[in-house]
Amino acid sequence: MIDKLIEKIKEMGNPTVMGLDPRYELVPDEIKNKYDSSNEGICKACLEFNKGLIDSVCDIIPAVKPQSAFYEALGIDGMKVLRETCEYSKSKGMIVILDSKRGDIGSTSKAYSKAYLEDGEFKSDFLTVNPYLGSDGIVPFVEDCEKFDKGIFVLVKTSNPSSSELQNLKLENGKTIYETVGELTEKWGENLRGKYGYSDVCAVVGATNPVELKELREKLPHTFFLIPGYGAQRRKSPRYCFSF
Amino acid sequence: MIDKLIEKIKEMGNPTVMGLDPRYELVPDEIKNKYDSSNEGICKACLEFNKGLIDSVCDIIPAVKPQSAFYEALGIDGMKVLRETCEYSKSKGMIVILDSKRGDIGSTSKAYSKAYLEDGEFKSDFLTVNPYLGSDGIVPFVEDCEKFDKGIFVLVKTSNPSSSELQNLKLENGKTIYETVGELTEKWGENLRGKYGYSDVCAVVGATNPVELKELREKLPHTFFLIPGYGAQRRKSPRYCFSF
Numbered sequence A, B: 001m002i003d004k005l006i007e008k009i010k011e012m013g014n015p016t017v018m019g020l021d022p023r024y025e026l027v028p029d030e031i032k033n034k035y036d037s038s039n040e041g042i043c044k045a046c047l048e049f050n051k052g053l054i055d056s057v058c059d060i061i062p063a064v065k066p067q068s069a070f071y072e073a074l075g076i077d078g079m080k081v082l083r084e085t086c087e088y089s090k091s092k093g094m095i096v097i098l099d100s101k102r103g104d105i106g107s108t109s110k111a112y113s114k115a116y117l118e119d120g121e122f123k124s125d126f127l128t129v130n131p132y133l134g135s136d137g138i139v140p141f142v143e144d145c146e147k148f149d150k151g152i153f154v155l156v157k158t159s160n161p162s163s164s165e166l167q168n169l170k171l172e173n174g175k176t177i178y179e180t181v182g183e184l185t186e187k188w189g190e191n192l193r194g195k196y197g198y199s200d201v202c203a204v205v206g207a208t209n210p211v212e213l214k215e216l217r218e219k220l221p222h223t224f225f226l227i228p229g230y231g232a233q234r235r236k237s238p239r240y241c242f243s244f
Helices: A003-014 A039-057 A070-071 A076-091 A106-117 A135-148 A161-167 A176-186 A210-219 B003-014 B039-057 B068-074 B075-090 B105-116 B134-149 B159-166 B177-189 B210-219
Strands: A016-020 A063-066 A097-100 A128-131 A151-157 A201-205 A224-228 A239-243 B014-021 B063-066 B096-100 B126-129 B149-158 B202-203 B225-228 B240-244
Touching: A003 A097, A016 A039, A016 A239, A039 A076, A063 A076, A070 A076, A070 A097, A070 B105, A076 A097, A076 B075, A097 A106, A106 A128, A106 B068, A128 A135, A135 A151, A135 A176, A135 A201, A135 B159, A151 A161, A151 A176, A151 A210, A161 A176, A161 B134, A161 B177, A176 A201, A176 A210, A176 B159, A176 B240, A201 A210, A210 A224, B003 B096, B014 B039, B014 B134, B014 B240, B039 B075, B068 B075, B068 B096, B075 B096, B075 B202, B075 B225, B126 B134, B134 B149, B134 B177, B134 B202, B134 B210, B149 B159, B149 B177, B149 B210, B159 B177, B177 B202, B177 B210, B202 B210, B210 B225
Parallel strands: A016 A063, A063 A097, A097 A128, A128 A151, A151 A201, A201 A224, B014 B063, B063 B096, B096 B126, B126 B149, B149 B202, B202 B225
Antiparallel strands: A224 A239, B225 B240
């Protein structure tokens, strides 16, 4: 899957990702006014807006990143919007990175993987995952990446101000926690490297601290990065890009 | 909310929690045989099994813990089973701890909180959350705990074998990562303490290492614990209990 993403980026000459977070307040009035303001109407407006965005950018941007929290907050109808957004993006040739930050252990991670990578209704090309539970939480996803030609993005260093509270703490061996997670990520992906040398096991690395970004880029030569905080994350339209 | 949970535990004289993970292979044949084996049939069987379990234990066990991964793996119909399981448990007087291990930042954590604590379709009494992103990821939940009388369980030390890979690493100040997260949890909850001295901001602390459990129990006097690994987590029916 990582090879497909890299080729798509090269073909378009564009390493950016479009976030698709259905926030009703950002939907233009011309779409809002077509529907009532019930939860069902909000969902219809958000789906129409998503489809319009996908239509507008599918020739110039390689990937979309729906943030699942906003769909879950809209309940069952919201989950249908998520399913249709993933399907529509794929029908337009875009790569779908579902930002769900899931993570549990063993059979539970496997169930998340079934939902979002394997053959579940919300299946995507990549899923973001949280490393706090260690290998037990990540390996079930890694196995499915191999089996179903998918990928994951492990949270290594996030872009939020308090990410340093835990992630930047120094261990007694002198390394930071995020460095340690970065090394684990490189290890988890060592058997899933594609023809460009990058693995299907990728990393989220915030761009808010360029020194850390540069350091990790050098230390993790086979790990493809998704970089939040590029451009204008704190403005209304979040922006993301890849680095490899 | 923590006071309600403690009172319910005292009233029943029982500190255990029933996991509700819809795994079709564990549903008895007498229920399975009523439905076909389509995804819809599987969902109906799982819901009937859940309701039967809730009916059987609601007089002796204070709380249920649905594991959302298994519902998500069943797609939209599975999410409906989750919604109905939460509602049915509450109608029978049980406290619902939704095990979703969510965690993101700012407005995204707020969206998860809307889905699972505030007024979303899957609203529960407590939600499990992941601390890797630091305070930005947890504070939106804490604010909603106060506003809507709900609670969260922060993953401090999980019960899986590889939890030590990150959680037990020693920092240069001599503390482990799980101790540090435990201290943050105590801090996040300091303004939400109820009449028994415990906070709505609780912790997940695995029972697989009794030394760590005892150490954390002493260090976090205001933090209520959910303890996986009590009894027989690795057998077919996972068991959990509370410690306070």
